[in-house]
Amino acid sequence: MNYSYIVKGSFINRPNRFIAYVQILTGESKGNTVVCHVKNTGRCKELLLPGATVLLQYHPEASVLGRKTEYSLIGVFKMREGDTLLINMDSQAPNLAAYEWLLGCGSVCEIKREVTYGQSRFDLAFQLIEKEESGNIRHIPAFMEVKGVTLEEHNRALFPDAPTIRGIKHIEELIHAKKDGYEAYLLFLIQMKGMTGFSPNERTQPELKKALQKADAAGVHILAYDCQVTENSMTVDQPVPVYLD
Numbered sequence: 001m002n003y004s005y006i007v008k009g010s011f012i013n014r015p016n017r018f019i020a021y022v023q024i025l026t027g028e029s030k031g032n033t034v035v036c037h038v039k040n041t042g043r044c045k046e047l048l049l050p051g052a053t054v055l056l057q058y059h060p061e062a063s064v065l066g067r068k069t070e071y072s073l074i075g076v077f078k079m080r081e082g083d084t085l086l087i088n089m090d091s092q093a094p095n096l097a098a099y100e101w102l103l104g105c106g107s108v109c110e111i112k113r114e115v116t117y118g119q120s121r122f123d124l125a126f127q128l129i130e131k132e133e134s135g136n137i138r139h140i141p142a143f144m145e146v147k148g149v150t151l152e153e154h155n156r157a158l159f160p161d162a163p164t165i166r167g168i169k170h171i172e173e174l175i176h177a178k179k180d181g182y183e184a185y186l187l188f189l190i191q192m193k194g195m196t197g198f199s200p201n202e203r204t205q206p207e208l209k210k211a212l213q214k215a216d217a218a219g220v221h222i223l224a225y226d227c228q229v230t231e232n233s234m235t236v237d238q239p240v241p242v243y244l245d
Helices: 093-103 165-179 206-218
Strands: 006-013 019-024 033-038 053-058 071-080 083-088 108-117 120-131 137-149 151-153 156-159 183-190 197-200 221-230 233-239
Touching (some): 006 033, 083 221, 093 108, 093 137, 093 233, 206 221
Parallel strands (some): 183 221
Antiparallel strands (some): 006 019
16 A cells, blocks of 8 residues: 655645645645645544644646646644654555455455445455365355544544444444355454554444444454554554454
8 A cells, every 4th residue: 555746744724524725845845835635534633633744645647637636635643742643544545455455365365345245335355265174175255344543542543533324334234244154354444553452432423332242243353453654655564452342
């Protein structure tokens, strides 16, 4: 999950969910104020504060492609007491990062993206490779839904930062898939490092916590992984404990 043409900027404001005004801090356009596409429709109020240092991806082909903006806001440096945390904010990055991660797993094959099942479209579908005691190899069909996580409090990753009806629907569909004989996975991809655990954000949406507990009881695999995040890349890294209580 790599980016090109990355520059730093200073966040000014966000008049709506889709755009932000940023002053460029590095590169040939240093000092200019530009309009950026925000690649995350979440609230992100704790991240996008006036003066925050953000990462922008420059799109040199913007005019050819008919883009309205030449820049996309993809990351932010969150100032915390005693340190600075780099967070990838690109909501499209988790799906691709998870896909690349599965490609490197020797226990899966036939990986597909954006697969329809029932009334939903899951991010990933694949075959689990299982070796039986007899030595035979069998393939088990599986679905995975991926949710990007950018909210943290005191080194605990939380999801969501805004109510998500669509997220509840996906959880219900994963439960149905499990009952129909598929393996079902819900991956919370934490777009940062240094988290000690993951929890549903009960203050924002208590229904999600109940849905996750229901899914866990039904046999849906609920996973959380953190990511190695740099200014121009994001890679799935290590599992993080999941707390549903």
